Amino acid sequence: MKKFGLSILAVMMIVGGILSGCSKEDSSGNATSEPAKGGASASTKPVTITMWNRLGKDTFNTVIAGFQQKYPNITVKLENMPEGGGDVAQFQAAITGNDLPDVFVRPTGYTIAQLVKLGRVHSLDEVFPKTTYGNYTDGTFAEGYGSIGGVVYTFPLYSSLHGALMMYYNKKVLESLGYKEADIPKSWDEFLTFGKELGKKSGGKTYALTFGAKTNYMASYLLNQLSAPITPESGFNYKTGQYNYNTPGYIETMQYLKKAYDEKVLHPATIDADTGKAYSLLKTGEVAFMVGGNWSGQYLSADDKGGPEVFTAKDWGVVPIPSKNGGPQFQYFEGGSGEYLYVSKDTKHWPEVKAFLEYLNENMYAEVIKTGQTLPSKKPELIKDAKPPFEQYEKISKMMLDFKRLTPTVYKHNPAATDVMAQYSGFAPKENIGTIFLGYLQGQLKDLEKPLQKLTDDNNAALKRAIDGSGGAVKPEDFIFSDWVPGQNYNK
Numbered sequence: 128m129k130k131f132g133l134s135i136l137a138v139m140m141i142v143g144g145i146l147s148g149c150s151k152e153d154s155s156g157n158a159t160s161e162p163a164k165g166g167a168s169a170s171t172k173p174v175t176i177t178m179w180n181r182l183g184k185d186t187f188n189t190v191i192a193g194f195q196q197k198y199p200n201i202t203v204k205l206e207n208m209p210e211g212g213g214d215v216a217q218f219q220a221a222i223t224g225n226d227l228p229d230v231f232v233r234p235t236g237y238t239i240a241q242l243v244k245l246g247r248v249h250s251l252d253e254v255f256p257k258t259t260y261g262n263y264t265d266g267t268f269a270e271g272y273g274s275i276g277g278v279v280y281t282f283p284l285y286s287s288l289h290g291a292l293m294m295y296y297n298k299k300v301l302e303s304l305g306y307k308e309a310d311i312p313k314s315w316d317e318f319l320t321f322g323k324e325l326g327k328k329s330g331g332k333t334y335a336l337t338f339g340a341k342t343n344y345m346a347s348y349l350l351n352q353l354s355a356p357i358t359p360e361s362g363f364n365y366k367t368g369q370y371n372y373n374t375p376g377y378i379e380t381m382q383y384l385k386k387a388y389d390e391k392v393l394h395p396a397t398i399d400a401d402t403g404k405a406y407s408l409l410k411t412g413e414v415a416f417m418v419g420g421n422w423s424g425q426y427l428s429a430d431d432k433g434g435p436e437v438f439t440a441k442d443w444g445v446v447p448i449p450s451k452n453g454g455p456q457f458q459y460f461e462g463g464s465g466e467y468l469y470v471s472k473d474t475k476h477w478p479e480v481k482a483f484l485e486y487l488n489e490n491m492y493a494e495v496i497k498t499g500q501t502l503p504s505k506k507p508e509l510i511k512d513a514k515p516p517f518e519q520y521e522k523i524s525k526m527m528l529d530f531k532r533l534t535p536t537v538y539k540h541n542p543a544a545t546d547v548m549a550q551y552s553g554f555a556p557k558e559n560i561g562t563i564f565l566g567y568l569q570g571q572l573k574d575l576e577k578p579l580q581k582l583t584d585d586n587n588a589a590l591k592r593a594i595d596g597s598g599g600a601v602k603p604e605d606f607i608f609s610d611w612v613p614g615q616n617y618n619k
Contacts, residue, residue, distance in 0.1 A: 169478040174201050176476050176483065177228035179217075181208040181235070182466065189494055194486045201479050222247055227471040229480050233281075234469075240545030242469065243275045249470040249477070251279045254484045263504050264288055265618065269462025271538030271545060282468040282484055283504035284495065289465025291421045291458060291530040292345075292352050293523065294336075294448045298441075300415045304328045311416075311446055314453035315383050322392035325415055334394040336387065337409070338418035339402035340565055347561035349418055349448075352458045352530065353380045357451055359613030362459065365535050366613075368606030370586040372560055373579040379451065381564050381575060388568055398569055410438040418448055421527050425499045428517050440517035447526060457614065459534045464504050496520075502527055533616045535608040543600045547593045554589035558582060 180187060184207040191203045206228070208214040218234035221227045227247060234242075242248045260268055266287040268274050273281045294311075301307065304325060312318040322335030339345040354361045354376030361376040363369075387393045394414050396404060402419070406426055409417040417423075428440040450456045474480055492503035493513035502524050503510065515521070537544045563582060566572040594601050611617055 169198070169201070169482045171200055174476055174479050175204055176201065176230065176474075176479055177204045177206070179206050179208055179214075179228045179231040181210055181214040181232050183210075183498075186494075186498075187491075190487060190491050193490060194483060197486070198482070201483070203483070225473065227473070229471055229474045229476055230483070231469055231471070233467055238545075238549065239273070239275060239280055239463075240271065241549060243280060244545070247469075247472055248280045249472045249474060249480075251282060251470065251484070253481060254282065254488065255279045262506060262509055264502070264506060265616070266460065266462030266533045267464055267504050269536055269538075270542065271536050271548075272461060272463030273467075275538075275545065276542050280469065281464060282470075282487065283464030284467055284491065285465030285500070286502035286504055286527065287460065287462055287464055287533075288527045288531045289421060289501050290348060290460070291527040292348055292418055292448060293421065293423075293445050293526050293530075294416050295409060295419050295423055295427060295443050295445050296416045297409055297412055297414075298444055300329075300333055300412045304333075304415075308444055308446065312453075313447070313449055315449055315451050317453070318449040319387060319390065319392055322387065323390060326391060333412060334414045335392045336416045336418070337394040337397045337400060337405050337414045339400050339405045340397050340568060341399055342401045343559070343561040343565075345402055345418070345420075345561075346564050347559060348420075348458065349384075350377060350380055350560050350564055352456050353383075353448065353450060355459065355532075355614070356454060356456050363534075364613075365606075365608040365611040365617075368603055370583055370590070372582045372586075373576055377560065377579060378575050381567055383451070384564075385568055398565075409443070421502070421523050422500050424517055424519055424523055428499065440519065443519075445519050445523060445526075447530075455529070457530050457532045459532050461534050461536045465501060467504075532614060533618060535611055535617050535619075537606050540608075541601055541605040543597065544605055547597050547601045550593035550596055551590050554592050556582065556585040556589070558585075 178187070187205060191205060195201065195203060208217060215235050218231075218237070222234065222237065222242070222245065225247070239248075255268065263283060264286045266272070267283045268279055268281075269287075270277070273279060273283060296308075296311070301310075305328070306325070310321075312321045318335070325333065325335050338349060351362060354374065356376075357379055358374040358376030360366070360371060361374045362372070364371050384393065388395075388397065394400075394408055396408065400408070405417050405419070406423070408414045410427070419426075424440070424443075424445065427438065427443045448456065468484075470477075470480055470484070488505075492505040492510050495501065495503035496507065496510060496513035496515050499516040499520050507513075507524070537548070558578075560582065563572065563575075563578050566578075567575060572578060590606075591603075594603060608617070610619065
C-alpha cells in the first residue's frame with residue numbers, strides 16, 4: 128500500500144454499454160442505451176477507457192472484472208505504475224503535455240488545487256451530489272482537499288482518517304516472556320520500566336520497541352500524535368494563524384523517545400530503520416513492539432517466507448501507543464481522502480467513465496475492507512458483504528476513529544488561499560519536525576529549542592511571504608479561526 132507524503136498532520140473506472148435487455152430503439156430503428164444516473168448515456172458500441180494506478184497492482188482487478196462482466200462493451204485498460212514515487216516522471220509528462228488517461232490515481236507531488244488550476248481534472252459533482260456527503264467519513268469532500276470552489280474533483284477511496292498510528296506486538300514474544308496484552312503499560316514512564324524488564328527477561332535478545340525513524344512521515348506522524356495531547360496547539364495554531372513547533376509537546380516527546388533509545392528500550396537499529404526494517408524486527412522477534420500505521424496489519428498478515436518462520440494474523444496484536452500520562456492521543460487532519468482517483472478533464476468517454484465510477488461507488492469499498500489496508504471512504508455501516516482478512520481490523524478501525532481530529536481549513540474562509548499554500552510549499556524550509564527529531568535521536572543535536580524555534584520562524588516567514596505575494600487576495604486573518612477548540616473536532 129502507498130504511504131503518504133509528509134504533511135503536518137498526505138482512489139476507478141467506467142461503465143458503458145448497456146446489456147441487450149436494457150437496449151431500446153429510437154424512431155430510426157437504431158439501438159440506444161439506457162441513460163446512466165444523472166442523464167449521461169453510455170454508448171453500446173465498443174469503448175476503451177484507460178486508467179493509471181500506482182497503488183497495489185491487484186487493487187482494482189476485482190472491480191474491473193465485475194464491471195466488464197456487467198458492461199461487456201466497455202474495456203478498462205489498466206496500467207500499473209511504480210509505487211513509492213516512481214510515477215512522478217510519467218505523470219509530469221502527461222500533465223505538462225495534457226495527455227492524461229481517462230481515470231488516474233492521485234499523482235505524487237500534485238495537489239487538487241494545482242490540477243484544477245491547470246484545467247486537468249473533471250468535475251465529479253454528478254457522481255457525488257451534496258446530498259450524499261453524509262455517506263462518507265468526516266472531511267472527505269472538504270474544500271481544498273476533496274473539492275475546489277464547492278465542486279468535487281476526487282473519487283475518494285480510503286478514509287479521511289487514514290494515517291493513525293498504533294503499536295503492534297508479537298504475541299509469541301510476549302507469551303514466551305510471561306506477558307499478556309493486559310500487562311502492556313499505557314504511560315511513558317511505565318513503558319520504560321516495562322521495556323527494560325522485558326529486555327532483561329529475554330537475556331538481551333529482544334528489545335521492547337522500534338519504528339521507522341528514518342522514514343520521515345513515520346517519525347513526523349509519531350511526534351504529531353504524541354505531542355498533541357500535551358500541547359494541543361502544536362504544529363499549526365488555528366487561533367493565531369501561525370506555526371509553532373517550539374512547544375512542550377514536541378520537546379517532551381522527543382526527549383522521551385531519546386531516553387528510550389539511550390536506555391535500550393528502543394532497538395539500536397531504530398536510528399537507521401525504515402518501515403520495512405521495523406516490520407522485519409517485529410516478525411523475527413528482535414523487538415516485542417513496533418509503531419505502525421493503520422495499514423500495518425495487512426503487511427504483518429501476509430508473510431511470504433512460508434515454513435516454520437511464517438508470520439500471520441494469529442501472531443500479532445495491536446494496542447494504542449503509550450502516551451505521556453496514559454490518556455487519549457490524537458492527530459489533526461484537515462480533510463480529504465487517504466487516496467483517491469481523478470478523471471481527466473479531456474476524457475472523450477465521460478458517460479462511460481461516470482458509469483464506471485458509479486459501479487465503483489457501489490462495489491469498491493467492500494474490496495478496501497477485504498484487503499485490511501484501512502477504512503474505506505464510505506462509512507462501513509453502509510457497505511455490505513465485506514469481511515476483513517483478520518479479526519484485528521475492527522480494533523484498528525476503532526482506533527482510527529478515536530485518534531483523528533478534524534481541523535478548520537483556510538480554503539473555506541478564502542478559496543484563493545490554494546495559490547498561497549502552493550507558494551508556501553515552495554518557500555517552506557526543507558527541514559521539518561521529522562528531520563530535527565532524527566538528528567536529535569542520532570546525537571547530532573543537543574539542544575531542541577533553537578532548531579524548533581528556527582523551524583517555527585522559517586515556516587511563518589514562508590507563509591507571510593506567500594500571503595504578501597497574493598496582492599491582497601489572501602490576508603493573514605483568513606488563517607485564523609477564533610472558534611477552534613484545540614483537541615476537538617471542527618465541523619463548522
